[in-house]
Amino acid sequence: MSDTSEAPQLLRLAASDNVLVALGAVPAGLARITGGGTLTVGRPVTLGHKVAARDIAAGEKIVKYGVPIGSATAAIASGCHVHTHNMKSDYTPTYVLDETSKGGAGD
Amino acid sequence: MIEGFPRQDGRKGIRNHVAVAYLVECARHVASEIVLPYREAGAQVIGFPGCFPNDYAQKMMERLCTHPNVGAVLLVSLGCESFNRFQLAEAIAKSGRPVETIVIQKTGGTRASVAEGRAWVAARIEELARAKRVPMALSELVVGTVCGGSDGTSGITGNPAVGLAFDRLVGEGATCIFEETGELIGCEEVMAARAATPELGRELTRSVEKAARYYATLGYGSFAAGNAEGGLSTIEEKSMGAYAKSGSARIDGLIKPGDLPPKGGLYLMDVVPDGEVRFGFPNISDNAEIAEMMASGAHLTLFVTARGSVVGSAIAPVIKICANPETFARLSEDMDVNAGRILSGTSLVEVGDEIFDLTLAVAGGRQTASEQLGHAEFILTYKSFEPIGPACLPS
Incomplete structure (x- = not known):
């Protein structure tokens, strides 16, 4: 997905979601959201990864598809990459290889 | 709209494979060697690697060997494993499919088992090639x-x-x-x-x-x-x-x-x-x-x-x-x-x-x-x- 077109770069799956999904490689800066609106993305994020749609407090549920998919382990500022470094499962811990888990800014 | 191979139990297959099934890891090489020249013709290897008995594995192998996409089954046993090859062969025979068991320890080892297995598979492939598809409902x-x-x-x-x-x-x-x-x-x-x-x-x-x-x-x-x-x-x-x-x-x-x-x-x-x-x-x-x-x-x-x-x-x-x-x-x-x-x-x-x-x-x-x-x-x-x-x- 080209960032020079008018195509949306971030997908909002449900109105109540506090994260958006990258529809391709999204560079830092202003990114277009499906259904309208924009979000300032802190650092580049790769396809399929999530960014915070708004400020999220530590301990708050991360909501995607309109349902909780885990909890924030730290305060996450709007536009930041949301992943295993700042959220966790409410069920079983997530196993990652440090070498491959970044998928974006690593912020 | 679609067509399948009719089976005795009323189900229909969308493929007509000869399954060569090893009944313990020790028999897998022989099974793979048997299949090698007939891979393109539809012979395939399945099997269970364990030497200890397991009801789940027995049931799975019976279901898989009588799967509608399977037209004939060759069982390859080392001979001393715990898997019940007799029960499996009986279930396959009852389903109307050609079935044969090769016991490596009784057949004279690897080379003889591979030769015997290939001859059996070649004959079944020839038979299955003549099978006709019939109409199959969704x-x-x-x-x-x-x-x-x-x-x-x-x-x-x-x-x-x-x-x-x-x-x-x-x-x-x-x-x-x-x-x-x-x-x-x-x-x-x-x-x-x-x-x-x-x-x-x-x-x-x-x-x-x-x-x-x-x-x-x-x-x-x-x-x-x-x-x-x-x-x-x-x-x-x-x-x-x-x-x-x-x-x-x-x-x-x-x-x-x-x-x-x-x-x-x-x-x-x-x-x-x-x-x-x-x-x-x-x-x-x-x-x-x-x-x-x-x-x-x-x-x-x-x-x-x-x-x-x-x-x-x-x-x-x-x-x-x-x-x-x-x-x-x-x-x-x-x-x-x-x-x-x-x-x-x-x-x-x-x-x-x-x-x-x-x-x-x-x-x-x-x-x-x-x-x-x-x-x-x-x-x-x-x-x-x-x-x-x-x-x-x-x-």
């Missing part, structure tokens, strides 16, 4: 779905597209199976609400709770490092994506591996063993899940991958649906459907219809990408199950 087709190598695109493109194809198949009377209760963690409530009866809904919830407990004991969820590389952060997130494969039809039953769905409709397969945690992880890789759906009669599998699985399967063709457009660009020869184009504006419905049409074409004999590339993976390991309860299959 209500006679059983389709499974699995996802493997998921990432952040799976739940947006490939999985919901398969869900739409499942809705159409179920609507036409086909039997559809989804599975991996360990990847439905967090989806219990929404799923239970789709059950045909409240009692079945409770069984669905219990199956996922069992999976959550089982994986918690093992210390790892059904989650691989590559899932995180592709943007998935937790098992709940992966589950919501995986759940989309089931579509939106009513859930008609809960089955366990080897149970045959009694009629058309949508079924959840509970793949997590019952009782205390034994024998390790429920399904150690994607082909273990495919084998279990085959044992419940699945003629073919819709496999959604995003990181890029290349596998196929013995016995039942695998249609690979690639959720991630970047992966599709790299591995297009291994893929049957490019669902990643949904991210650039193609509708879910268009891709869902493509999957539905391809399912019918493959059922009619069209080769999938993995079949063309010679993939015929198979794996079966130890498990133990209790029979399903009466609420699992409401009439």
